Amino acid sequence: MANRQVAFAEISPSEFFYRNRDLAGFSNPARALYSAIRELVENSLDACELFQILPEINVAIEEVERNIENPDPKPYVVTVRDNGPGVDPRHVPNAFGRVFFGSKFLLRQSRGMFGMGGTMAILYGQITTSKPVSIMTSFDGNSTIAFDLMIDIQSNRPIVLRKDSKPGDGSTGTTVKITLEGDYFRAAQKIQDYFKHCAMVTPYSKLTYVDPQGRVLVFERGTSAMPTAPEETLPHPYGIDVEAFRRLLKQSTDPSLLKFMYSNFHRVGPKIALRFLQFAGFDPNKSPAELTAEETVALVEAIHKFDEFLQPDASCLSPLGSEILDAGIRKELQPEFATTSIRPPSAYSGYPFIVEVGLAYGGRALSPGVKLFRFANRIPLLYDEASDVSWKVISEGIDRKRYHIPPDAPLGIITHVCSTKIPYKTVGKEYLADRPELERELKNAVRDVLRKLRGYLTKKGSMEMVKRKLNIYGKYLPLIAKFSTDLSKAKRPPRYGKLIAQRDSRREAQRRIEEYS
């Protein structure tokens, strides 16, 4: 790419990110500390999930100089250790010491793109403290390799300062240690929230967090069920732009446009490819290599006008599913009632997505009012809640009266959107755009969980009525017996025990409600 821009000085991807670090969530020391932890934890989770390893992740933040007097911002060491598959030592310098663009076009759901965020954290540490990053990884269990790396920002190359090897203990995993300038005082709450959210959306992971004061927060594993790893898929035609299309053409060896269309795109077979090329007015037998720039633009425009491409399928997605989502909600919120709604796959602009919504009601962790927990591809979204489409849906799109939910009901609503491309509104990746397709799916799912809550509350209400009734008979029948005995001058109380016993079936009902909740 760079060699085409002859009129400008070359700029490496590292340099680009260095100059635009605000965009990646490293705008200030507080945000940077939070983002560094988040990026490293998410890389670890992605790696574990891809290899179906139950994640066990330890995070520690330490002050470089143990001195309370030193005000923030100041240097901190962030250590993230996982039990993932490890990294092949040959790839370590490039994976961690270089801002790396993949050349593949295959798509699958993952938290980050090509691990760029992790490298960004390393880059940030380097530019604020001039300290190298330490990476220890065991790939095969036989040996553990330790690296100290720095990035040559201008040339976008790793500099290996140290490489040691020692015998492994049979387990795999990676430890990344970054020294960076941070503002823990301002970031503390968000970091803690992040772990809580993370524990909710990945209940199959065990998370341990040690803060700078040495306090340990442990989120135990709540289930051993993991979501199935997503498959890689070809890009869908609706999601393609001119530049991406041009690159596909460049690497293509297909003899004809027809073959090119049905070999490189998701859910495009020969029949649809032929219909499309006829629609676009291109000769199916034309060689892809012969397309002019103008023809390329015309063809991409035609793609977006053609309405017969099939919707993408969701095999490249990895939703949590109701079992895992439910386990996460119950584990972290201990609600009186929890339910989930998993929507069928849908798509926007050629990108498949699935909306999953969970609801928690009551319990000790929730306070009156609605608390929204937002996730995208299992990433907790903690900033800019009010700009998010989920917030729009629950605050504007839903008439709670219709669901007979009391205004002060303690509600937790959990939204999870998974997609090959999350429609973030900004590069900061903190809130989702209100795409109509997404908004519709969220609305349907939220309505569904509210309906289930209404069902529960109605049932609970009638059970409580039964309970009240039981109490009423228990109170009044003995009084009636006592007074009528006196009035009638009978010698003994009447034997009416069966009348109260008849209510036993209602006691049964009462027990059921306790099981239900």
Added chain:
Amino acid sequence: MRRKEGLKSTASLRRKEVKQLLRGLGQRVYSDLDNEVFPELLFPSRSVGNIVYDEGLKQYILGKSTVRRSSQNIKHIRPFSQLVWLAYFVNKLVQEGKTSTLRDVFYSAQAYNVEFVDQDESDEIITDLEAVLTKAREDFRVYPEERSAIFGDLTIEYTVPGYEGKRLNLSSHPDGYLIGPSLSTAEFIDTSAKMVLAVEKGGIFTRFVEEKVHKKFKALIIDTAGQPPRSTRYMLKRLNQELGLPVYVVTDGDVYGEHIAMVIISGSANAAHLRELTVSSAKWVGVWASDLLKYKLPSDPMTENDIKRAQELKRDPRYRGGIWQRELELFLKIKRKSELEAFAKYGLTHITDKYLPEKLREAKEL
């Protein structure tokens, strides 16, 4: 003075009857419970739709629809328990010869873990028990706060505890005697009276006593203090039935006065479940609308409310025909009203010397 034979037993008979009714109620509830059946009570409905006018009895009575109050019904068990408690409570009153007020009942319930939300609720249950037993609450010793007075030559014998056998002549004190529980339950021993004069207000009652109306007319004088309370109507009924005394009603010259007379004669819709409070032979002496013209009484214009009330009563079946309808129409025509005190225009004794003898003669012919 003449002694009426067989009078003495009346009050005690009534007491015995109430005791039996209460015991019977207890036995029904008890045996249902003992047979493991949810007890229920059936009694006439007091809803507006079930209050009908009986031409024969000339009073409002309850129609055929009934209320089934079942202890099995979650909505009924509370009032059912309250009703059984009330029966238990008043049975104690009857046994011990004590009385209680409507307010007392409301508070007493709390001691038995039977609560009433407010006095309206307990009053309602009291009326329910009246309907169940077809006895007035005074029969089971529950009295309202309001009381009216009686004066005249009537010797009574108390039956209330502490006064049993004690006798009193009701002309001994010129302010009259309160018609309260002890008087209501007293036996009538002796009287020289030939009639009962029920007057609407205390001022005229006092005038009648001062002018010795009780002697001149051989009358017992009763102050109804406006619309007579049920204990007073019950007293009128007893005087009429047990002593055979005719009852004459003297009221102000307005539609409310006319209605006081009507309630004494035909009863009220509120007490349609009771038959023992009316004196159907009682006569309304006045002041009629026609008296306003005839005696040229000072008068005031009727208010809008007066006119509205008159039109309501015109449609009431009790007011069909006779002087009732005639006088109502006249009130509506002249649109004026007057008070008993208005006779003072002609001197303080005019009402007793002139008006009353004339009107009594006229009333007797009705």
